[in-house]
Amino acid sequence: MAQDYSARHLQVLEGLEAVRKRPGMYIGSTDSRGLMHCLWEIIDNAVDEALGGHGDRIEVILHEDSSVEVRDVARGIPVDIEPRTGLSGVEVVFTKLHAGGKFGGGSYAASGGLHGVGASVVNALSARLDVEVDRGGKTYGMSFRRGEPGTFGDGRSAPSPESPFTPFERSSELAVVGKARRGVTGTRIRYWADPQIFIKNARFEYDELIARARQTAFLVPGLTMVIRDERRLPDTPGADGPHEEVFAYSGGITEYAEYLAPDAAVTDVWRLQGTGSFTETVPVLDERGHMVSREVQRECEVDVAVRWGTGYDTTLRSFVNIITTPKGGTHVAGFDQALMKVFRKQLEVNARRLKVGNDKVDKDDITAGMTAVVTVRLAEPQFEGQTKEVLGTSAVRAIVSRVVETELSARLTSTHRGDKAQASLLLEKVVSEMKSRISARQHKETQRRKNALESSSLPAKLADCRSNDTERSELFIVEGDSALGTAKLARSSDYQALLPIRGKILNVQKASVSDMLSNAECASIIQVIGAGSGRTFDVDIARYGKVIIMTDADVDGAHIRTLLLTLFFRYMRPLVQAGRVYAAMPPLHRIEVAGGRGGKEYIYTYTEAEMRRTVAALQKKGRTVKQPLQRYKGLGEMDADQLAETTMDPRHRTLRRITLADAARADEVFELLMGTNVAPRKDFIVDSAHELDRERIDA
Structure with a gap:
């Protein structure tokens, strides 16, 4: 078979077949990124019209049936016959690769579209595409199935790619489907992405669409972008019903x-x-259609x-x-x-x-x-x-x-x-x-020449570990001296180091760099970790493999943990990105259960709901639960054995890893919750007040 290779083995893909055979070449991938790229192609065509001064409003609608629709009030796709092909302008745009008005013909002085393949590629990769154009007082309509023009027999039911389809046989028809008001022009395109092309879990990303719409509105002053989500997907703003956002800015970039x-x-x-x-x-094409x-x-x-x-x-x-x-x-x-x-x-x-x-x-x-x-x-x-x-x-x-x-x-x-x-x-x-x-570089070079024994500049309050193995070592940042005393007895001093902090550290989101460095607690943490801060931070020379924030399981403890995470996010972000920052999970309750022959059994629970479930399960089994249950107000209430068993011993403890999946979103949240601008934070608190469970307030 390898020897038998001739011209008859070569394939020539015609028209839109090439797009369906190799979609990645045109849209990058067939997952959500490729799906979004198709949508950008249609939106960008509408934006190009607005950029040229034609139209000032674009609407994008995510329908419940997985289709998406883009509407504009621009000039509308040409509906007259293109002389070389004998097809209507609409059919040329949606079925011919490298066809369009952006090849220097004078229709667009500057545009995002260049190659004339955007609309036709989307059409080729759609199970169904419907286009309507308002021009000259009429509304023209045409439908396509996987790039082929024809008609769908929807009947009285809503339009669907599953409706019976009849392709045009002898000639295509751009039908007049209605009347348009005098002077009104524009285009409406609705399409269903082809499940044969895109992977099963590909979907339109609402947050990405919103960000792109906002960005476009900034770049084209006077343009109004409307995004409407009717999908009712969980974990989206439109989960409870249709959700619409409008973007319009006059200040430009x-x-x-x-x-x-x-x-x-x-x-x-x-x-x-x-x-x-x-x-x-x-x-360029000359008058005879030749390229010169x-x-x-x-x-x-x-x-x-x-x-x-x-x-x-x-x-x-x-x-x-x-x-x-x-x-x-x-x-x-x-x-x-x-x-x-x-x-x-x-x-x-x-x-x-x-x-x-x-x-x-x-x-x-x-x-x-x-x-x-x-x-x-x-x-x-x-x-x-x-x-x-x-x-x-x-x-x-x-x-x-x-x-x-x-x-x-x-x-x-x-x-x-x-x-x-x-x-x-x-x-x-x-x-x-x-x-x-320059100072950081010199400091780094100096640090690399030192070993752990030569370093004498570490804070006196640090209870360091004996091990020099970074991968194994752990730094616990503990709240207060009372917790430090218990933690010293509970830790394994071979590889677990302790650094106490006094209460609530500086909110570094509001403070300047110099204020942060002059704050004793912040400076101690940066000094102990030993990898610098900000732009000069080098995660490879950090002294500990894990940094664990161990605070009380109450509101103040949560606040201190948030302040510490703000410090790590703002000045030691690579440590968070590497997954080396953790929050300890001390228990909230200790349940004492009577055992046989006077023995006792202790069960620790970490949430109110878990405590109730555990008590109910024990009582159902006929076990005796001592009342009242012990509720830990802070780490200092535990003895060393309890703290080791529940929070510090790797064999029994639970740690919560702090991750950073979306840096831009995390930045927005930190700025909202910890930044200098008070008004948005107040609005957030007021708007979210209804979600508060009053029983969780420790008062």
Whole structure:
């Protein structure tokens, strides 16, 4: 068989067959990510119309029958006959690959769609797709089954991909299905993803859709995005009924940068705008339909919103014609190049005042605490692949770099009082970051040369362990000296270390870095773990394999645990990401059960519900339960044997691992619960008050 290989073994896939045979080539995957990519293709077509000034409202509806519908009030897909194919514009768009109005024909100055495959790919991968177009006072309609045009016999029942289907045989028909009001134009597309293509558990992610809709509304000022979820899925806002969210912003990317910024401001949001032109050799269709190469003049619009805050995290979003480019490209490279050039020049000019010395500023020093939205608009940008994650148009780099360099230099050298003060603070922050990086590197090198016995700078209150094996060692952060005394007797000093803290530590979400470092408790924790903090944190040199937060099982204990987790999340996040931070689970109750011959048995329970179930089960068996039950108010009420058996001994204890599945969502929650802005927290408490179980209040 291997020898017998000739031209008859070759397959030529025609039209949409190629898409169904190799869907991953067009949408990346056939799981939820691919399903969402199909939806973006349809939404982006509607957004391109709004970007061109046609239409100001887009609605996305997630129907209960697993279909999704996208509505716009733009120009509507052309319904007249396309002369080369003899098909209506609607059928060309949905059945022909590389067909559309975005190949330089003048319909779109800048668009997210480029390859003319988006709508046809979605059609090919749908069990059913219905499209309706309002144009010229009429409503035109057409249906497709897995890319093939025809009619569905729905009868009186709701439209379904399971309805009888009759394909068109001799010629296709774009039917007039109703009347449209005078002057009203637009498109409605509803489709059911094909279960033969997508995996069983693929579904539209509501949170991702909301984030994309909000982002699009920021990028296209004046556009209203409406998301409606009618699926009633559990654990979604629409679980109890249809849920609708509307997004509309007039501030553009300035407002977007303010929304993304996670920290207090050092500078205002600076808008850096400009244009540049370049020539490009591209193949175009001539009057006879032949492809010829011509040089064309392109215009590139650059629009950047950037601000710096007090934190050290960097938030960067980049877009080309409102299409997000998560892996960057030439526009981001140009932005980075300009940042380095401008700041190095400004630090050189102000070297004496800022006490820069001979050190060189690094990119990480500049981008610490920076939030930036980088957007460019140009006709027919070159992307790497249909998923459009990386911009490849080389000329854009120089244009973005020149615009950012010019505008940012003007800001940093401005004589305006407000700009001058902000520029001074920003340069001081960059120099501070640079010195912190160099100091941390030197400290790290020094630490690597030391062994555990040589280190004498650890806090006196640390009860360290004897083992130097990081994988095996554990650090218990315990609440108060009373718990420390019991824990010392309960621990295995070979591999379990204890660090007591006094009550509630500083809320680092509200505090500055300097306030955090000057706080004795926070500084002790960072010092004992020994891996640095913030941007310089190195999880590989942490002194302990597990960090276990052991607080009382009451409201105050929960608050202390939250404050400690805020410290870890904000300044030692890699430790959380590595799954090395835990919360101990001390019991709430001890149930004493009478045994035979005067013996006693002790059972520990960890929740109120578990205690009730256990007592009921024991009484049902005829066992005698001593009343009242012992309710532990704190760790100090336990003796060493009880604490070891229930909370510290690896053979019997239960630990709760702290995970970080969604960093962005976690960041939002920490900012809501622990941040400086009080009003959203008050709203959250008021809105969630009905979920409180009054019996859980220990009063």
